[in-house]
Amino acid sequence: MAADAKRIELAAGSKLVARYLLLALVAAIVLFPVYAAVMVAQKSLTELGSLDVLVPDRIDLGSVPTALGEARMGRYLVNSAVVSVAIVIGQVVTSVLAGYALAFLDFTGRRALLAAVAASLIIPFEVTVVVNFETVQQLGGVDTYWALVLPFVAFPLGIFLMRQAFLGIPRDLLDAAVVDGYGHLGILRSVALPLVRSTVAALSLFSFLLAWNQYLWPLLVTNRDDRRTVQIGLKQLTGAVGPDLGVIMTATLLATIPILVLLVVFERQLIRGLTAGSVKG
Template sequence: MAIIALLVSFPLVWMVLSSFKTSVELSRAIPTFWPEDATLSGYIYIFNEMPFGRYFLNSTIVAVASTILAVFTSALAGYIFAKFEFRWKNIIFIAILTSMMMPGTVMLIPRYILVSWLGWTDTYWALIIPQGITVFGIFMMRQYMHGIPLDYIDAARVDGMGEFGIFTQIILPLCKPPIAALAILSFIESWNSLLWPLVVTSSPDMRTLPMGIAGLATVHSPLLQYMLPAATISVIPIIIVFALFQRQFVNAMTSAGLK
């Protein structure tokens, strides 16, 4: 396991160390591992010569908002499909799962037409709302909630608690592992999203981190001395989020798979 961990982490370590190298050292035929002449010029450039701070802020707003929305909508839909009985329940759920089999690019044009019709192009709404509903999240929350005994819900109803109160005060506290797992997956997907922001935004003020990093790949050659510092900064939030919720993530994946 230690050997596998070293092999997996090597590209990340190389990227971080190379972000402190000069352009001359990066262009050598024989690459170096440790920077011979460490410099912060790449970091200084992306913050002084580029609106990198704005890109980071946009990605943070979009990722956090879409993650919160995805967790809420997935938990609510999962609760309805797991604990309520209504007409055509299974047909509707199968129809929702069917959308998982369709590539995301197939829905790109219809989604853009809808966003354009609503007047959301080049706004935060276009970046947040479409990523705030995830079919996989609905499926995972439903699978986990199937294991919650109905006795808790029935007892709360006898005590006079409303359905939304049952959902927020009883169901959600019992679903911390899948909520943490879904939050990690949704945050990573939104943080790394490139194609959708590229389609629905046009002004530089609405660009996200992946768009800013992709813009450093010029026609002739990528600007590695700037791309590597930008990529290093972009992975820090993902590492922090995963480090905080990794135990809940593993528990949710195993329990949802068994059920």
């Protein structure tokens, strides 16, 4: 009996080890590109020609200044931050205002507007890029911040998310505010907006991710280095620092750090935002 019990225990133990081994193996595969990047980032040009590059033999941040300076990642990061924050603020403001109106106000053209927002929801930006580029060119917007920001300041999905969140507020709370003497603007500021904070947070995070990761539009409307955002800055790296893969990988990792920080801080909102729906990858 005791021997049997021991055998079962052993079997369970080895099963557990097998599970961990499988998890570790899969984790290693998923993580490999990032691991390799971290290793390459710390190696000099001369070390790249061998597999030793994968050996974690030191912590060397030597390529960070090169990436930030010579490779202009510092400038790109600042540009991306400015543009992304501006887009987030714009989207939140327009979504909150329009979402509130579509949820609670009775006005001429309400149904038409809902239909128009729904239509905008299914029009991918890639389709409108031909004419938007023309518009920005005609308005002299190439290499300006506003050209990077303005087209994204209204976000159909954001408008719908906010409308849905407002509609989810218990009706009694809104009625109580009406009886307490508040008009729509007062209700929006004092009751409705504080009650949909979590949706605003999810929307902000989601829209920041989309804005930060944008590629096509910044590529089209920026030519000058001092206006480029970080994503398209990455592609220019090979031109800027030549074949120094270490600097390129450092720069690539630097482009990811702001997002990593955000994700760790706002894990909960991220899941909400993602499940609420994404159209653009």
